[in-house]
Amino acid sequence: MGKIAIISQHRFVYDDCKNLWRGDGENRVLLSQCEELPGGGDYRAVALVLWSHIASALASLDKVVIYLGHESARIFVPLAAENDLAPEKLIFVYCDCTKAYVEEVIDRDGYSSAQKICCHCSDRLEVMKGIYQNFLADGSLPS
Numbered sequence: 176m177g178k179i180a181i182i183s184q185h186r187f188v189y190d191d192c193k194n195l196w197r198g199d200g201e202n203r204v205l206l207s208q209c210e211e212l213p214g215g216g217d218y219r220a221v222a223l224v225l226w227s228h229i230a231s232a233l234a235s236l237d238k239v240v241i242y243l244g245h246e247s248a249r250i251f252v253p254l255a256a257e258n259d260l261a262p263e264k265l266i267f268v269y270c271d272c273t274k275a276y277v278e279e280v281i282d283r284d285g286y287s288s289a290q291k292i293c294c295h296c297s298d299r300l301e302v303m304k305g306i307y308q309n310f311l312a313d314g315s316l317p318s
């Protein structure tokens with residue numbers, strides 16, 4: 176039984192559910208995802224909206240899974256630090272094409288010991304979906 180949040184600037188779950196909390200069993204996911212960036216590509220504005228969806232629940236969450244893109248990494252990682260999230264509470268997912276840069280941002284904010292999942296560009300959304308579905312199914316997290 177547990178609760179996690181998943182944040183992604185790319186939408187990876189397609190359903191009609193408007194509720195941020197998914198799952199009605201023992202394992203629940205606070206899903207904060209975005210379908211597309213607003214005109215102008217204001218990454219910071221988008222990231223702050225996504226973060227606002229989980230901000231009040233942070234203390235009650237077992238894990239916070241965050242997809243880090245090249246632009247969003249430098250917004251989400253500092254937000255995690257500002258909110259005093261422990262490295263053990265975080266799972267960072269990113270793409271191999273941004274690996275060097277994203278890991279530098281992660282290290283800079285003291286999160287080098289956080290769990291990191293580096294995936295290929297082509298399957299990043301599948302990786303996110305897998306984390307989401309597995310947790311809802313049986314509370315498991317990537318090892």
Ligand SMILES: [Zn+2]
Binds near residue numbers: 270296
């Ligand atoms: Zn990529």
